[in-house]
Amino acid sequence: xxxxxxxxxxxxxVMSGLNAQLANWSGRILNLSAGQLGMLPTVVFFxxxxxxxxxxxTILIFRRSYDSLWKMAVLFEILxxxxxxxxxxxxxxxFIEATDNHLIDLMLYLNSIIVFLILYVFGLLYSKxxxxxxxx
Numbered sequence: 001x002x003x004x005x006x007x008x009x010x011x012x013x014v015m016s017g018l019n020a021q022l023a024n025w026s027g028r029i030l031n032l033s034a035g036q037l038g039m040l041p042t043v044v045f046f047x048x049x050x051x052x053x054x055x056x057x058t059i060l061i062f063r064r065s066y067d068s069l070w071k072m073a074v075l076f077e078i079l080x081x082x083x084x085x086x087x088x089x090x091x092x093x094x095f096i097e098a099t100d101n102h103l104i105d106l107m108l109y110l111n112s113i114i115v116f117l118i119l120y121v122f123g124l125l126y127s128k129x130x131x132x133x134x135x136x
Contacts, residue, residue, distance in 0.1 A: 008059045008072045009052065015076050015115055016048030022111035023104075030107075032100060040104065047087075051079045069123045077116045084108055 023044045027037035055075050059066045066072055091109040094102035 004063060004066060005056065005060060009056055011069055011072050012052030012055055012076055015119065016045055016052055018115040019048050019111055020045035022114060023108060026104065026107040026111060030100060030103060047083055048080060051076060051083055055079055073116060073119045077112065080112055
């Protein structure tokens, strides 16, 4: 990896956009009104961008430790889940009190895991393709 900081910023922006888009789709799937959905996708996107800045600074400081996309995606995921947890979003409260607001909280966690799995599969495919290019 030649420019690790540039790749990390691109990865973080992609993960931020996917999290925001899945938050938007979750609200639409649940048929939430505009008042209930509100600015959730925008807040998720800007929160994710703050996480991206924190992650980029972390990668800049510990450059030698983050040599793969996998490690950067794990860093983003940990920081994102920590942000959700610190903001008071509890994913398990939906099972105690089943309301739309608590379901959205649960969906934010599930969306984050889905984004991480998508990028994990993309990383596997990317490494396989690069491995095939090296062999040829």
